[in-house]
Amino acid sequence: xxxxxxxxxxxxxxxxxxxxxxxxxxxxxxxxxxxxxxxxxxxxxxxxxxxxxxxxxxxxxxxxxxxxxxxxxxxxxxxxxxxxxxxxxxxxxxxxxxxxxxxxxxxxxxxxxxxxxxxxxxxxxxxxxxxxxxxxxxxxxxxxxxxxxxxxxxxxxxxxxxxxxxxx
Numbered sequence: 265x266x267x268x269x270x271x272x273x274x275x276x277x278x279x280x281x282x283x284x285x286x287x288x289x290x291x292x293x294x295x296x297x298x299x300x301x302x303x304x305x306x307x308x309x310x311x312x313x314x315x316x317x318x319x320x321x322x323x324x325x326x327x328x329x330x331x332x333x334x335x336x337x338x339x340x341x342x343x344x345x346x347x348x349x350x351x352x353x354x355x356x357x358x359x360x361x362x363x364x365x366x367x368x369x370x371x372x373x374x375x376x377x378x379x380x381x382x383x384x385x386x387x388x389x390x391x392x393x394x395x396x397x398x399x400x401x402x403x404x405x406x407x408x409x410x411x412x413x414x415x416x417x418x419x420x421x422x423x424x425x426x427x428x429x430x431x432x
């Protein structure tokens with residue numbers, strides 16, 4: 265009957281093994297499970313804190329990006345406004361310069377016309393004086409002698425020669 269001893273169940277040994285297992289479980293729970301659980305909880309808290317900080321930083325970065333985009337849009341609008349004002353000022357200055365140039369040109373043309381009219385009048389007066397002088401010379405020649413057809417022709421030719429010589 266040796267085979268029965270090998271297969272037999274020893275209750276005391278099972279009880280001792282169970283008590284030993286229970287003691288080991290309590291020791292592990294007390295000295296190992298609670299500290300490990302505390303370390304895991306601490307790490308989880310650190311991870312949660314880091315995620316919260318990252319979310320805060322991400323939200324701040326988004327806010328900063330929106331702020332800078334708004335500032336950039338304002339700067340673009342201000343630059344466009346400054347360029348428009350400069351263009352308007354240049355247009356106004358151009359109009360003023362053109363207006364002044366037209367006024368000066370009108371004054372120059374008016375002055376030139378006045379001077380031309382005065383010169384024309386002066387030349388007309390000189391021509392009148394020349395005609396009077398020639399008429400006087402002609403009358404003088406006429407009075408010196410009696411005019412005949414041939415004398416009349418010679419007198420006119422002489423008069424025309426005197427006028428031709430005076431204009432050169």
